[in-house]
Amino acid sequence: MSDRDxxxxxxxxxxxxxxxxxxxxxRVRALETILTEKGYVDPAALDRIxxxxxxxxxxxxxxxxxxxxxxxPAFKKALLEDATAAANTLGHVSPVGSHLIxxxxxxxxxxxxxxxxxxxYPWEVLGLPPVWYKSAPYRSxxxxxPKGVLAELGVTLPETTRVRVWDSTAETxxxxxxxxxxxxxxxxxxxxxxxxxxxxxIGTGLAKAP
Amino acid sequence: xxxxIHDMGGMHGFGPVVVEENEPPFHAAxxxxxxxxxxxxxxxxxxxxxxxxxxxxxLPPLDYLGSSYYRRWFLGLEKRLLQHGLVDAAELAAGxxxxxxxxxxxxxxxxxxxxxxxxxxxxxxxxxxxRFKPGDRVRAKNINPPTHTRLPRxxxxxxxxxxxxxxxxxxxxxxxxxxxxxxxxxYTVVFANRELWGExxxxxxxxxxxxxxxxxxxx
Numbered sequence: 001m002s003d004r005d006x007x008x009x010x011x012x013x014x015x016x017x018x019x020x021x022x023x024x025x026x027r028v029r030a031l032e033t034i035l036t037e038k039g040y041v042d043p044a045a046l047d048r049i050x051x052x053x054x055x056x057x058x059x060x061x062x063x064x065x066x067x068x069x070x071x072x073p074a075f076k077k078a079l080l081e082d083a084t085a086a087a088n089t090l091g092h093v094s095p096v097g098s099h100l101i102x103x104x105x106x107x108x109x110x111x112x113x114x115x116x117x118x119x120x121y122p123w124e125v126l127g128l129p130p131v132w133y134k135s136a137p138y139r140s141x142x143x144x145x146p147k148g149v150l151a152e153l154g155v156t157l158p159e160t161t162r163v164r165v166w167d168s169t170a171e172t173x174x175x176x177x178x179x180x181x182x183x184x185x186x187x188x189x190x191x192x193x194x195x196x197x198x199x200x201x202i203g204t205g206l207a208k209a210p
Numbered sequence: 211x212x213x214x215i216h217d218m219g220g221m222h223g224f225g226p227v228v229v230e231e232n233e234p235p236f237h238a239a240x241x242x243x244x245x246x247x248x249x250x251x252x253x254x255x256x257x258x259x260x261x262x263x264x265x266x267x268x269l270p271p272l273d274y275l276g277s278s279y280y281r282r283w284f285l286g287l288e289k290r291l292l293q294h295g296l297v298d299a300a301e302l303a304a305g306x307x308x309x310x311x312x313x314x315x316x317x318x319x320x321x322x323x324x325x326x327x328x329x330x331x332x333x334x335x336x337x338x339x340x341r342f343k344p345g346d347r348v349r350a351k352n353i354n355p356p357t358h359t360r361l362p363r364x365x366x367x368x369x370x371x372x373x374x375x376x377x378x379x380x381x382x383x384x385x386x387x388x389x390x391x392x393x394x395x396x397y398t399v400v401f402a403n404r405e406l407w408g409e410x411x412x413x414x415x416x417x418x419x420x421x422x423x424x425x426x427x428x429x
Binding site: 024025026027028030031033034035037039040044045046047048049050052053054056057058094095096097098099101114116117118119123124127128130131132134135136138139140142146147149152153161162163164165166167168169171172173 | 220222230234275311326329
């Protein structure tokens with residue numbers, strides 16, 4: 001078993017059993033073979049898709065968008081008005097498709113994103129979602145007990161902060177703009193981006209303290 | 211299906227949220243292949259994203275809950291391929307194609323990968339003006355269609371407020387059935403926590419869904 005297969009077991013410690021692995025390797029290989037033989041898929045294109053989502057598309061894209069919003073009020077305003085358009089003005093971020101909506105955390109409101117019905121997630125800015133985001137515990141609880149989920153994930157908010165949960169039930173996608181940590185005055189955009197975690201852009205975390 | 215196991219919002223008993231540190235995008239090579247196969251076959255345009263979701267929702271509940279995420283995707287893809295006659299059960303069992311493939315309108319080549327990096331565009335020209343505006347009070351309909359819908363159970367029958375109009379979009383309930391785009395206005399509707407979960411709920415929480423106009427009545 002490879003190391004990656006072992007980590008799969010760890011991730012699913014509460015889920016499907018070990019025999020799924022070998023079964024799925026065989027079944028997926030069979031399906032890919034059939035679809036390739038029929039000319040429906042091109043294995044080289046499949047390789048490229050996997051590579052793209054393993055290396056190119058990830059939360060570093062979202063972090064750059066948030067860092068720019070922290071240092072550039074005009075960009076932040078544009079981002080909150082039309083996140084797709086604003087993100088696509090940043091040449092160094094890979095392209096963002098339609099209907100991205102940025103929501104800003106403030107001392108008054110903390111935003112949390114979930115998809116109770118499936119796994120909707122802003123891939124282009126955060127990459128593919130982690131297993132927990134797609135899991136039954138998160139999907140079931142985020143809407144009925146968001147503060148409990150946040151506490152479990154180590155996020156405690158001031159009593160006066162309201163929580164707003166965004167259930168991604170349509171083709172709109174949500175990116176949380178976390179609050180800029182104190183003590184980062186004068187920091188460069190690049191350095192700030194290092195504080196913007198994936199979870200802070202889902203709302204299940206905060207930006208890192210400097 | 212509408213009232214099936216995928217509609218999890220508000221259920222109890224699934225336990226804590228378990229986070230894996232430094233999680234890779236794919237945990238085994240086959241997961242990446244399933245992801246890529248899904249993208250590639252989606253590119254053929256033979257089915258909509260909504261039909262794809264419906265195929266997962268109609269998995270038997272025990273299969274749905276007992277499968278990892280990408281196994282679910284695989285089972286849904288296999289089901290769609292069989293339904294569309296693109297593969298047959300004997301081929302799946304043998305692991306090889308027994309006959310030449312059909313001619314498809316398009317297939318995904320290496321040069322097309324750039325195009326599946328970004329999401330599709332689901333906004334459509336509006337056939338009529340929006341019925342609601344921000345600030346309007348609305349009640350989510352109590353509907354229980356036996357087919358695909360994106361109105362979660364926990365919001366049905368509940369009173370909310372339109373916060374934003376998001377444009378006119380492909381209506382999933384129609385698109386999943388192959389009935390075309392049937393564009394409908396889309397709204398962000400906010401619900402008070404106590405409206406959703408009762409008097410014991412924390413008043414410091416609100417929950418929004420993005421709801422298509424046919425899901426809403428004026429209130």
